[in-house]
Amino acid sequence: MESKRLYRSRRERLVCGVCGGVAEYFNIDPTIVRLAFLLFVFCAGSGVLAYIIAAIVMPDDPN
Known part of the structure; x- marks a missing residue:
């Protein structure tokens, strides 16, 4: 069984591909994830910091 990563x-990808990657992981439309990120x-005010950390920590898709 292959685990999801x-x-x-x-x-x-619009900026770094974080929202697109989250959307692919949950199999939903990337626009929904981007709108949720904007909200x-x-x-919350700390979304930009969370995005920067995710862009650093999350690897690029190897495929």
């Missing part, structure tokens, strides 16, 4: 997307940025 979280990668930054190479196809659904998180404006409501």
